[in-house]
Amino acid sequence: MTTQDARPSNAPGHGLDAGRAEAFLADFATMSAFGATGNGGVDRQAATPADIEQRRWLQSLLEQHGLRVEYDRIGNQFGLLELVPGAPYVVVGSHMDSQPTAGRYDGAYGVLAATHAIVRIAEELRETGELPQHNLAVVNWFNEEGSRFVPSMMGSSVYTGLMPLEAALAVTDHDGVSVQQALEPTGFLGDGDGPVAACCAEIHIEQGRLLEDSGTTIGLVTASWAASKYVVTVEGEQSHSGATVMPDRRDALLGASMLVVFARELADRFPGVLHTAVGQLDVYPNSPVVVASRVRLLLDLRCADEAVLAEANELLAAEIARIEERASVRLELERSHEWGINPYQPEGVALARSIAEQLGYPHDEILTVAGHDSINMKEIVPTVMLFVPSIQGISHNEGEETRDDDALAGLDVLTGVVRQLAMGGLGASTR
Structure with missing residues (x-):
């Protein structure tokens, strides 16, 4: 001390x-x-x-x-x-x-x-x-x-x-x-x-x-x-990081990255009221020459207003669908922990x-x-x-x-x- x-x-x-x-x-x-x-x-x-x-x-x-x-x-x-x-x-x-x-x-x-x-x-x-x-x-x-x-x-x-x-x-x-x-x-x-x-x-x-x-x-x-904590799994398809043409890629890390950026943008929509973070991210196979096939991450939303948290969760759900379409991946969200x-x-x-x-x-x-x-x-x-x-x-x-x-x-x-x-x-x- x-x-x-x-x-x-x-x-x-x-x-x-x-x-x-x-x-x-x-x-x-x-x-x-x-x-x-x-x-x-x-x-x-x-x-x-x-x-x-x-x-x-x-x-x-x-x-x-x-x-x-x-x-x-x-x-x-x-x-x-x-x-x-x-x-x-x-x-x-x-x-x-x-x-x-x-x-x-x-x-x-x-x-x-x-x-x-x-x-x-x-x-x-x-x-x-x-x-x-x-x-x-x-x-x-x-x-x-x-x-x-x-x-x-x-x-x-x-x-x-x-x-x-x-x-x-x-x-x-x-x-x-x-x-x-x-x-x-x-x-x-x-x-x-x-x-x-x-x-x-x-x-x-x-x-x-x-x-x-x-x-x-x-x-x-x-x-x-209040808080909502999620375990998010992003499923893509493993492929060669050099040879696979870009339109054919189903890059799980790309989808996960979009979610990480969105989490910060979500907090910025409610300044001082909503805090968000992705504190852990695991990539598979995590090889330098492989497009990632799976990413698991932990997403944390904390809020001083339960109504704002409910709105943030709705916005998150809507964004998931857009990420899936843009990155050609599939996202699964499991709400692991929450309290009001x-x-x-x-x-x-x-x-x-x-x-x-x-x-x-x-x-x-x-x-x-x-x-x-x-x-x-x-x-x-x-x-x-x-x-x-x-x-x-x-x-x-x-x-x-x-x-x-x-x-x-x-x-x-x-x-x-x-x-x-x-x-x-x-x-x-x-x-």
């Missing part, structure tokens, strides 16, 4: 004592060494050696602080602190897997913050003798990023019943290795469904620059942008606001454009989502950075939120 950047901080000094702050920063530095890249980032995609190594380190850290570590049947990692036998849990955390050559903060900050928040709350409860209503659990969700195994947010999707376990375990990576095959040798495949949740909290870097630009320390997430603008529970936003106000941190409501595991969790239990600023909005990049003061302020607010959740601050809903 660093405290050196051009943005002046409007936040007061964080409410953590020096020892807790130093311990958190030291653990963050240790965690960031797993899968470290040469340019200051990390590469620890799901169930790769770096991800496995950092999971074992987290298990050791949790156990050192008296938490019992368990894994469910999709490899979600839980650190359990049972304070009230038989009671459900406040599930707090994020993910520690990453994109290739990614930043140190995305997800991992939220898991470590959850760990330190729960350890602090446990110590305070022992000192005061208070009895909470709920138990506490740190969670490190499996394969949130979806870079090695598609789709993203896999672990929380299985936990919340949005994705069948069998389907998730059968997903394969580019080398044909399934999720089950990747996890089995690690010891991270449990035989249960994880702890019963009463409510959930997650803190994350914003991955944008609204908070930084406005001098806001804590983002109170009220809802997510479903808000987080207002009472959770109000709770987070009250904690930020008590601690004196500048705060404001914000939407999340990126997907997070809490988006799944809020569908089954009351859920609180918090953001801290990202310097220049850089994310999924080795240059991703957040100020120490902002990270520690987020930990401070998260601790207050989780303490209230443990005492029954949002009721006693259970999945």
Whole structure:
């Protein structure tokens, strides 16, 4: 972490004592060494050696602080602190897997913050003798990023019943290795469904620059942008890249390229409201002297307005037909993942606001454009989502950075939120 950047901080000094702050920063530095890249980032995609190594380190850290570590049947990692036998849990955390050559903060900050928040709350409860209503659990969700195994947010999707376990375990990576095959040798495949949740909290870097630009320390997430994610297969015909006359070509890569360009043009039609991207593209046979016969790509549409997203999907469908005719190819679209603008529970936003106000941190409501595991969790239990600023909005990049003061302020607010959740601050809903 660093405290050196051009943005002046409007936040007061964080409410953590020096020892807790130093311990958190030291653990963050240790965690960031797993899968470290040469340019200051990390590469620890799901169930790769770096991800496995950092999971074992987290298990050791949790156990050192008296938490019992368990894994469910999709490899979600839980650190359990049972304070009230038989009671459900406040599930707090994020993910520690990453994109290739990614930043140190995305997800991992939220898991470590959850760990330190729960350890602090446990110590305070022992000192005061208070009895909470709920138990506490740190969670490190499996394969949130979806870079090695598609789709993203896999672990929380299985936990919340949005994705069948069998389907998730059968997903394969580019080398044909399934999720089950990747996890089995690690010891991270449990035989249960994880702890019963009463409510959930997650803190994350914003991955944008609204908070930084406005001098806001804590983002109170009220809802997510809607999203439509597609797996697109473009079928053409393999032929010689030199000898085949141009009118006879059925170039799958040409059709895919037309779709990539259209995706950007589509976003430009709805500036500031619609984001689009093609983040992955696989070409077959990918030979320098062969016209491609098949291309598989992942298309991502995210929107702040559900009506605009519906219109964008209609425009996409119409464009598919035109591409097929112009490039003499066939396109198949499978909508692999989608969600609407479903808000987080207002009472959770109000709770987070009250904690930020008590601690004196500048705060404001914000939407999340990126997907997070809490988006799944809020569908089954009351859920609180918090953001801290990202310097220049850089994310999924080795240059991703957040100020120490902002990270520690987020930990401070998260601790207050989780303490209230443990005492029954949002009721006693259970999945």
